[in-house]
Amino acid sequence: GAVVSQHPSRVICKSGTSVKIxxxxxxxxxxxxxxxxxxxxxxxxxxxxxxEGSKATYEQGVEKDxxxxxxxxxxxxxxxxxSAHPEDSSFYICSAKVAARVNSPLHFGNxxxxxxx
Amino acid sequence: GENVxxxxxxxxxxxxxxxxxxxxYSDSASNYFPWYKQELGKGPQLIIDIRSNVGEKKDQRIxxxxxxxxxxxxxxxxxxxxxxxxxxxxxxxxxxxxxxxxFGAGTRLFxxx
Numbered sequence: 001g002a003v004v005s006q007h008p009s010r011v012i013c014k015s016g017t018s019v020k021i022x023x024x025x026x027x028x029x030x031x032x033x034x035x036x037x038x039x040x041x042x043x044x045x046x047x048x049x050x051x052e053g054s055k056a057t058y059e060q061g062v063e064k065d066x067x068x069x070x071x072x073x074x075x076x077x078x079x080x081x082x083s084a085h086p087e088d089s090s091f092y093i094c095s096a097k098v099a100a101r102v103n104s105p106l107h108f109g110n111x112x113x114x115x116x117x
Numbered sequence: 118g119e120n121v122x123x124x125x126x127x128x129x130x131x132x133x134x135x136x137x138x139x140x141x142y143s144d145s146a147s148n149y150f151p152w153y154k155q156e157l158g159k160g161p162q163l164i165i166d167i168r169s170n171v172g173e174k175k176d177q178r179i180x181x182x183x184x185x186x187x188x189x190x191x192x193x194x195x196x197x198x199x200x201x202x203x204x205x206x207x208x209x210x211x212x213x214x215x216x217x218x219x220f221g222a223g224t225r226l227f228x229x230x
Contacts, residue, residue: 006160034218043206043222044161093160103149103168103210106218108160 006109023094029074030096123221140207147209
């Protein structure tokens with residue numbers, strides 16, 4: 001149980017275009033989802049916390065107008081990288097917890113490798 | 118702010134040997150400590166976790182220990198196998214508030230056949 005599906009797994013786009021990444025909880029409801037960015041050989045950097053039905057909470061230094069997050073249902077959150085540039089190329093990973101259960105693990109998607117040319 | 122330090126950054130062992138990864142956390146209010154394994158090109162997967170009311174937990178070849186006083190916790194993998202090769206992340210979180218999880222920098226484990 002507790003499967004998180006992330007799509008697409010890989011995407012290549014041209015500079016200046018926008019890319020949408022979807023994160024779905026397949027067998028549980030997730031009121032909160034998290035979006036991370038991971039650079040090669042580095043740890044997970046939390047970008048934002050996505051709350052169902054309300055605005056996302058962004059970490060310091062993350063541009064909310066650049067990384068648009070929408071959490072319209074209890075099973076779907078999307079991250080849109082707007083006007084992408086080569087420096088946005090990275091591995092983006094989403095995660096979710098089962099509802100509001102405390103002291104429970106994060107369930108991660110398999111990530112999206114974004115390459116901006 | 119809250120911080121989790123993880124050592125070593127790289128660990129190479131011979132198949133069959135044990136591997137130990139150590140973490141230290143700064144937030145004394147942390148009460149949940151999961152460990153994740155990340156294989157190349159994939160998202161992290163939970164392998165074991167421990168809560169602050171427990172000092173040790175074991176699941177087959179994997180064990181985790183927690184020293185709340187020293188704010189240390191460790192992952193122990195016995196009888197390592199090549200398929201254990203991956204990046205391992207420790208993490209710490211509180212049970213309250215915004216469920217923010219703080220990750221260590223990761224340990225790249227190589228198990229040589």
